Amino acid sequence: MxxxxxxxxxxxxxxxxxxxxxxxxxxxxxxxxxxxxxxDVVERYGGEILLADLxxxxxxxxxxxxxxxxxxxxxxxxxxxxxxxxxxxxxxxxGAVVSLGLRPALVTLGAMAGSAMATCSKDDFLCGLGEVAIxxxxxxxxxxxxxxxxxxxxxxxxxxxVIAPQVAVTGDGVRVxxxxxx
Numbered sequence: 001m002x003x004x005x006x007x008x009x010x011x012x013x014x015x016x017x018x019x020x021x022x023x024x025x026x027x028x029x030x031x032x033x034x035x036x037x038x039x040d041v042v043e044r045y046g047g048e049i050l051l052a053d054l055x056x057x058x059x060x061x062x063x064x065x066x067x068x069x070x071x072x073x074x075x076x077x078x079x080x081x082x083x084x085x086x087x088x089x090x091x092x093x094x095g096a097v098v099s100l101g102l103r104p105a106l107v108t109l110g111a112m113a114g115s116a117m118a119t120c121s122k123d124d125f126l127c128g129l130g131e132v133a134i135x136x137x138x139x140x141x142x143x144x145x146x147x148x149x150x151x152x153x154x155x156x157x158x159x160x161x162v163i164a165p166q167v168a169v170t171g172d173g174v175r176v177x178x179x180x181x182x
Contacts, residue, residue, distance in 0.1 A: 042153060042154075042155050043090065043153070043154050043155075043156065044152060044153050045086065045090055045152050045153075045154075046147075046148030046149055046152040046153075047148070048086050048152070049083045049086055049087075049099075049144070049147050049148040049151075049152045050144060050148045052078070052079075052082035052083050052085075052086055053079060053082075053083065053144045053148075055078055055082065056075050056076070056077075056078035056079025056080075056082060057075065057079060058075070059071060059074055059075030059078055060072050060075030060076060060079070061075075062075070063075055079103070079140075080100070080103060080104075081100075083099045083103075083144075083147055084096040084097075084099045084100045086152075087099055087151070087152070090152075090154050091154065091156075092152075092154045095147075095151045095152065095154070098147070098151050099147050099151060102143045102146060102147055102151070103140060103143045103144075103147075105143075106139040106140065106142050106143040106146075107136050107139040107140050107143065108136075108139070109139055110135035110136045110137070110138045110139020110140070110142070111132045111133075111135050111136040111139065112135070113135045113139075114128070114131040114132040114133070114134055114135020114136065114138075115128055115131065115132050115135070117131050117135070118130075118131040118132070163178055163179075163180035164178070164179055164180055165177075165178055166178065166179045
């Protein structure tokens with residue numbers, strides 16, 4: 001069972017990373033041109049982070065529906081590691097570190113806030129468990145939103161791409177085309 005769980009988690013990580021490398025960003029790169037001809041390209045990939053979170057939560061839900069601790073564990077691994085893998089695929093190691101710390105921290109804070117909101121007496125068994133679960137879910141949602149909206153952004157400096165029309169008139173005729181630097 002452990003081998004199947006690790007295999008599923010590995011497959012999800014590889015899939016998320018290859019998806020991140022293969023797909024262009026949803027919004028497309030934003031470009032700012034400097035005087036020296038270099039360009040700052042801002043790439044956002046928050047949609048990929050949200051898809052990884054959705055995949056992890058889906059696997060956890062399937063595990064909960066089938067009462068399989070191994071599948072729930074695989075879903076937790078996917079939720080925790082796939083967003084960091086996507087940051088690494090976009091050459092953003094700082095984002096990967098932030099992503100690895102953001103989810104556990106905000107889930108814990110949410111669970112603590114939920115626990116503080118519960119009103120229980122000494123004799124109530126598992127009292128406040130619902131509040132803790134709701135707080136943890138809200139914390140996870142905030143962590144995913146912050147990761148996708150703020151952290152999932154990388155800026156690259158590159159040369160400006162120039163495409164220019166070319167026309168050459170010779171004694172034999174006219175040639176028309178495009179040329180440029182890439």
